[in-house]
Amino acid sequence: MVKPHNQYMPKPKPAAPKTQAPSDQLDLRSGQSIELLKALHILTREGKINQDSRRKLKQVNHLFQFIEKPLTEMLSQRLAQGSTMPIILADHGAGKSYLGFMIHDLFFKPQQAAHGRSVGQVIGIETRTELVAASQQLAQQLGFEEGMQFVNASVSQATADHRLPEQVDMVTALHACDTATDDAIAFGLTKQAQYMALVPCCQAEVAACLRQDKALQLARTPLAELWRHPLHTREMGSQITNVMRCLYLESQGYQVTVTELVGWEHSMKNELILAHRSGQKKRSAGERLHALLAELGLKDWGLRRFTALEN
Ligand SMILES: C[S@@+](CC[C@H](N)C(=O)[O-])C[C@H]1O[C@@H](n2cnc3c(N)ncnc32)[C@H](O)[C@@H]1O
Structure with missing residues (x-):
């Protein structure tokens, strides 16, 4: 006779495999x-x-x-x-x-x-x-x-x-x-x-520039609230740097995709920038980059970093 299934009985655990090849465990x-x-x-x-x-x-x-x-x-x-x-x-x-x-x-x-x-x-x-x-x-x-x-x-x-x-x-x-x-x-x-x-x-240069001109920027633009607190200064510095890197690449003839590399639980530095050379320099990206540099008070830094950027 088949025993009736008791839904309140704990289900038996599946037996653990005796040996497991590393490749199974490692997702190779x-x-x-x-x-x-x-x-x-x-x-x-x-x-x-x-x-x-x-x-x-x-x-x-x-x-x-x-x-x-x-x-x-x-x-x-x-x-x-x-x-x-x-x-x-x-x-x-x-x-x-x-x-x-x-x-x-x-x-x-x-x-x-x-x-x-x-x-x-x-x-x-x-x-x-x-x-x-x-x-x-x-x-x-x-x-x-x-x-x-x-x-x-x-x-x-x-x-x-x-x-x-x-x-x-x-x-x-x-x-x-x-x-x-x-x-x-x-x-x-x-x-x-x-x-x-x-x-x-992590990239420290932009955060240092933001920190240096913080008082001035806070008075000048409400956007500076985004990096008032030291932790935000660091995070915004990284974010701004990566945004500008993408614009720079586009201005130099690359198609850019930004995605995450792995789940955030595996790495905090998880942003993957993929660029493919199309040869089509995007003028609007260069203009946007110039405008952002001016807005954020980063013009001098931008001139040093983005040497191929046209005026
Ligand atoms: C965080 S480790 C990453 C290593 C490797 N890419 C990985 O993911 O396992 C960074 C490496 O970059 C090297 N490094 C840092 N600045 C560098 C530079 N300007 N030129 C060449 N290597 C540099 C460091 O010595 C270090 O070995």
Whole structure:
């Protein structure tokens, strides 16, 4: 006889799986190398992960999702044209090069295997010598050295650095500190990058300008109430900086999309600016940028930062 179901009885818990592959727990992408994640110390030797590493992995995998499509499109275009020109991706403020290694692992390495030749290169740009040396060593150890290069330079120096090619195809900057995102934009403009994917860190310059002229601005415009309190000064400084970065990119011939990288619970610095070069410089964006700079008392700063902006 079938027992009647008692709705007040607690439902039996499903049995926990005895062993769970790390990829199930980690939400990894198909083909993503566990060995690489261990070599990067994102996973422990036993395949475990802590909260910080989980957060970083999520950020990097999400960013890769956004850049995979443009990389694929650029490669298809080159193959269709019979071009063997490598795709060059410059990653600014590379740190331990998590992003660079994963782009190589998930995109360039399988494409190299499919086409029987190298199809591109990731160049990590980083000021900290020890991180550059460690990345170089790891790339050699993993046999990635053909597709990866690491340059010990600041982002602002990188534009004129002879080790870097005249043109790059894609610029990435994941939490590159402070003004390094602005330098990455300047680099991308000079190198005529087709795509830029920027996740800015906090930027202190604009907040400092707002702070300096606060009394004056509060008297002049009610909008200055938006940054009267110190916390708001910092937040508004970041917000204004990112808004202006987008206008600047549009004024220089890029189509811009702004979205969030991951859920806010994973990172406070979560804004992703995606820019695609259309070559159509948007005059109205430049005019808006000039007007905003004037309205907020940031003209001098704007002249220093947005050097390609026409008057
Ligand atoms: C917050 S970490 C992010 C590292 C990496 N992109 C990631 O998401 O794991 C920022 C890195 O940028 C580097 N950095 C800061 N300013 C830089 C600059 N102007 N040029 C090059 N690297 C810079 C720092 O040394 C640091 O390694």
